[in-house]
Amino acid sequence: MRDDDRARPIPQGSDDDVYVVDTRRRPRASAPRSAPTGSRSAPTGALPRTPRRPAPAAAEPAGGYDEYGRPLPARGGDGGRGGRSARPVREPRPPRRRRPAxxxxxxxxLLLVGWVAVTAAAPWHAWTTVSREDTEPAGERPAAGDGHTYLLVGSDSREGLSAEQKKALGTGSAEGRRTDSIILVHVPSGSGKPALVSVPRDSYLPIPGRGSNKVNAAFAFGGPKLLVQTLEQATGLRIDGYVEIGFGGFANVVDSLGGVDICVPRDIKDAKAHLDVKKGCQTLDGPTALGYVRARYSDPKGDLGRAERQRQFLGAVMKEAATPGTVLVPWRWWSFTHAAASSVFVGEDTSLLDAYRILSTMRKVSSDEALSLVVPVSDLNATTRAGSSVLWDEQRAKELFGMLRDGTPLDAPPPGTDGTPSGR
Structure with a gap:
């Protein structure tokens, strides 16, 4: 609005003379201006205009004002002179935060993946290092029965032992391999507990092509093949796999575990086995453990007492091997699996799954999830052409092997399988 329009009357025709007063702040004039020529004088009664002090000049925005009086941003990239539109200036990105979590x-x-890889690879790699031999017997064999039956043999082989080790272990220097323990491992396909069944090594049995003799003579005459054939004919069970471990391997396995906890039932002192232990629960190292499972002459039960201790100790070994302290420590797990494989012989038809079933049954013995049995016997000291021998209780032995073959569940030890002679 121009200055001469600040206060002027509304055009003619209005009922009253009404004036519009501009209340916007303007620079104060030093003296009131006179009305321009030809304009109407202010009506009587209008307030005189008060001169105002001029406001300080404000910096004009580069882009001017919008219709509401708000400052507008400058146009163009040349300070508002109409140049080309400038790109918006990007604020610098804040530095990336490190994420230690x-x-x-x-x-x-990565550690978990590595641990799983070692845990899985250790037994597989160890299995590739075991010695293999043909253990499948010739001739007619029993038909396959329920589940799986394996032959586990502890031999007195000194292979791999130095002269110092032989002396420390008290094994002597005999050449070749002879059976020190013979155990049938039966794993049922259905219900019922698996079982370890010890066969006394002095059991007097028919040996194919050799007449009757002690069962360990079959191993001396024809190795694993003849031993498997002899036991198949005597039991009527088809043997599905074979595992043998020697003296040196047994001691190394125990030492790889840092010893094995065992509860010794009585004081045992056996010079031939280099054993002198007291009654009570204790940790046995490799040489002591070997003496514990070999001691025979100091045991009132003779060969049956030794077989009982062997089954007990095998269960304790596998219990220790299955503890987190062994499985979760990669180098200890690797040491155990490879020590076990160092002096092991397996049949050519024996698979890693077969070995797992055998080891699993051994572990279950320590927790009463598997049965620890011995073939029923009638005489522990019978006089035969082979000398003092063990005679089986033929009727009870036949019943036991029939239950295993037919898959009859074994939830408790059958009569006569505790090692007590029937007296027949």
Whole structure:
């Protein structure tokens, strides 16, 4: 609005003379201006205009004002002179924050993957190092029965032992391999507990092509093949796999575990086995453990007492091997699996799954999930052409092997399988 329009009357025709007063602040004039020529004088009664002090000049925005009086941004990239539109200036990105939690999580995942790989690879690699031999017997064999039956043999082989080790272990220097323990491992396909069934090594049995003799003579005459054939004919069970471990391997396995906890039922002192232990629960190292499972002449039960201690100790070994302290420590797990494989012989038709079934049954004995049995016997000291021998209780032995072959569940030891002679 121009200055001469600040206060003027509304055009003619209005009922009253009404004036519009501009209340916007303007620079104060030094003296009131006179009305321009030809304009109407202010009506009587109008307030005189008060001169105002001029406001300080404000910096004009480069882009001017919008219709509401708000400042507008400058146009163009040349300070508002109409140049080309400038690109918006990007604010600098803040530095990326390091995420230590993510790195820790990644490290944990890598460690877990590595642990799983070692845990799985150790038994597989150890299995590739075991010695194999043909253990399948010739001739007619029993038909396959329920589940699986394996032959586990502890031999007195000194292979791999130095002269110092032989002396420390008290094994002597005999050449070749002879059976020190013979155990049938039966794993049923259905219900019922698996079982370890010890066969006394002095059992007097028919040996194919050799007449009757002690069962360990079959191993001396024809090795694993003849031993398997002899036991198949005597039991009527088809043997599905064969595992043998020697003296040196047994001692190394125990030492790889840092010893094995065992509860000794009585004081045992046996010079031939280099054993002198007291009654009570204790940790046995490799040489002491070997003496514990070999001691025979100091046991009132003779060969049956030794077989009982062997089954007890095998269960304790596998219990220790299955503890987190062994499985979760990669180098200890690797040491155990490879020590076990160092002096092991397996049949050519024996698979890693077969070995797992055998080891699993041994472990279950220590927790009463498997049965620890012995072939029923009638005489522990019978006089035969082979000398003092063990005679089986033929009727009870036949019943036991029939139950295993037919898959009859074994939830408790059958009569006569505790090692007590029937007296028949």
């Amino acid at each position: 993510r790195r820790v999580a990644l490290l944990l995942v």
